[in-house]
Amino acid sequence: MDHSPRHAPHSVWRDALYSRLRGQAEPLFVFPDCTIPAASLWVAARLWVDLFRSHQLRPGDRVLLAREPGAGSLAFLVAALWEGLSIAVALPYTGGVERAEFFDARLGLGCDGLDADAAGCPVLAPQWSTRVALHAPTPLTRFITRTSGTGGSPRWVALSDRNVWSVLESHRPFLCQQEDVVLSILPWHHSFGLFIDVLPALLGASMLVREPSGGRDAASVIDAASAWGATWCSMVPLQAARLAEFGAGVAFLRGLRGGVIGGAAATASLCATLRTTSLRVGYGQTEASPGICLGEPGAWEAGYIGRPVGCEARVTPESRLQVRGPNVCAGFWQDGAVRRLSADRWLDTGDLVGINARGYTYFGRADHSFKLDNGRLVDAGIIEAELRGALPGLEDAALYSPDGARLGLCLVMAPGAMTPDVAIVSRVLGPLCARLETLSIRTDDHTFRTPKGSLDRAKLLIA
Numbered sequence: 001m002d003h004s005p006r007h008a009p010h011s012v013w014r015d016a017l018y019s020r021l022r023g024q025a026e027p028l029f030v031f032p033d034c035t036i037p038a039a040s041l042w043v044a045a046r047l048w049v050d051l052f053r054s055h056q057l058r059p060g061d062r063v064l065l066a067r068e069p070g071a072g073s074l075a076f077l078v079a080a081l082w083e084g085l086s087i088a089v090a091l092p093y094t095g096g097v098e099r100a101e102f103f104d105a106r107l108g109l110g111c112d113g114l115d116a117d118a119a120g121c122p123v124l125a126p127q128w129s130t131r132v133a134l135h136a137p138t139p140l141t142r143f144i145t146r147t148s149g150t151g152g153s154p155r156w157v158a159l160s161d162r163n164v165w166s167v168l169e170s171h172r173p174f175l176c177q178q179e180d181v182v183l184s185i186l187p188w189h190h191s192f193g194l195f196i197d198v199l200p201a202l203l204g205a206s207m208l209v210r211e212p213s214g215g216r217d218a219a220s221v222i223d224a225a226s227a228w229g230a231t232w233c234s235m236v237p238l239q240a241a242r243l244a245e246f247g248a249g250v251a252f253l254r255g256l257r258g259g260v261i262g263g264a265a266a267t268a269s270l271c272a273t274l275r276t277t278s279l280r281v282g283y284g285q286t287e288a289s290p291g292i293c294l295g296e297p298g299a300w301e302a303g304y305i306g307r308p309v310g311c312e313a314r315v316t317p318e319s320r321l322q323v324r325g326p327n328v329c330a331g332f333w334q335d336g337a338v339r340r341l342s343a344d345r346w347l348d349t350g351d352l353v354g355i356n357a358r359g360y361t362y363f364g365r366a367d368h369s370f371k372l373d374n375g376r377l378v379d380a381g382i383i384e385a386e387l388r389g390a391l392p393g394l395e396d397a398a399l400y401s402p403d404g405a406r407l408g409l410c411l412v413m414a415p416g417a418m419t420p421d422v423a424i425v426s427r428v429l430g431p432l433c434a435r436l437e438t439l440s441i442r443t444d445d446h447t448f449r450t451p452k453g454s455l456d457r458a459k460l461l462i463a
Contacts, residue, residue, distance in 0.1 A: 023039050072117070167289045
């Protein structure tokens with residue numbers, strides 16, 4: 001096997017991986033079941049490359065990565081990048097022939113009898129074999145990743161090398177550095193965890209530590225950080241909020257040299273804590289690889305999402321944020337093929353924002369807006385943002401209409417906050433107040449939030 005990066009068809013990955021892993025002690029990779037240096041990960045990746053080649057996989061053949069974070073998933077990823085394969089990244093699961101068929105994948109780690117041992121090396125079931133692809137290879141697509149479904153049904157996004165590397169390069173000065181020990185608590189099957197957490201650590205940190213609970217257990221996070229001297233940790237707001245409520249959690253957050261918090265808007269009370277840290281806000285979407293904006297360390301205000309990094313942004317007259325640049329996805333995986341789109345197009349994020357000298361402020365989703373029976377469009381996100389700014393102790397709000405005539409409003413207050421002033425609510429709603437029939441007030445306890453920390457409006461409104 002020729003490991004030389006010279007004249008390789010996938011040199012953007014090969015050059016970086018060769019210099020970072022082959023014969024190197026760092027980065028050191030720490031998983032719950034093993035600890036291996038870069039050189040050992042390189043050896044495991046070589047075995048995966050041998051497996052791919054022995055089964056005649058070619059650049060653009062699709063493979064599926066559907067395994068929990070570990071040495072196996074990382075070695076598989078490195079090998080697939082080296083070979084120029086198209087990598088579909090999915091939620092870890094058992095079984096999965098339907099999932100492999102969905103992507104028309106030649107093979108999949110974590111399904112159909114293909115797995116890895118603790119050191120990351122391939123393990124094959126006795127009757128394992130590759131699939132025969134029914135559709136053409138997709139050599140211009142490097143990753144196929146799933147959106148969170150914030151704007152409706154989830155979609156599978158096709159990302160090119162240009163897309164991913166534009167974010168890795170533009171975000172590099174603001175992410176982990178060579179001296180950092182990165183504590184990884186984000187899911188690796190989400191674009192945030194994969195492209196803002198794992199790959200930057202693989203390519204630029206001294207150590208990557210995978211926390212055993214995946215960020216679900218605050219005590220476990222603190223223990224892992226203490227044991228390995230973590231200096232960098234990225235997370236979603238819900239993980240940050242749980243850590244802030246844990247005994248040693250605030251000290252942990254303040255002790256980090258840095259990290260990115262993104263995936264959802266942080267509440268006002270969480271922002272108050274984060275202002276005492278060196279953590280920064282990050283905003284993006286899977287369709288943007290997923291980097292769009294970053295804030296400054298310790299710059300936290302409710303809704304603030306920072307400034308564009310490595311791309312252009314504009315706000316339409318309807319307050320919708322649109323983005324253009326090399327980070328905007330190449331297309332979407334649909335019906336057994338990649339539907340490619342113009343590389344120079346404006347991506348409509350579906351988010352409502354405002355802009356000032358500091359950057360952008362997130363108001364809410366445009367698809368939370370609705371029309372009344374008189375034809376008036378109610379921009380719920382903008383009104384909810386105004387309420388958050390006007391009512392002390394208000395963490396979140398949901399304005400809705402059950403029938404196009406009446407309005408309902410649910411206010412989610414910080415624990416211990418005073419009862420909201422109804423007069424302020426009336427002032428913000430203005431003429432809409434005449435239609436307000438239901439006003440409910442709840443205390444925020446994470447019950448009505450998604451795994452990222454966004455308000456789960458469906459759960460909130462049926463409770």
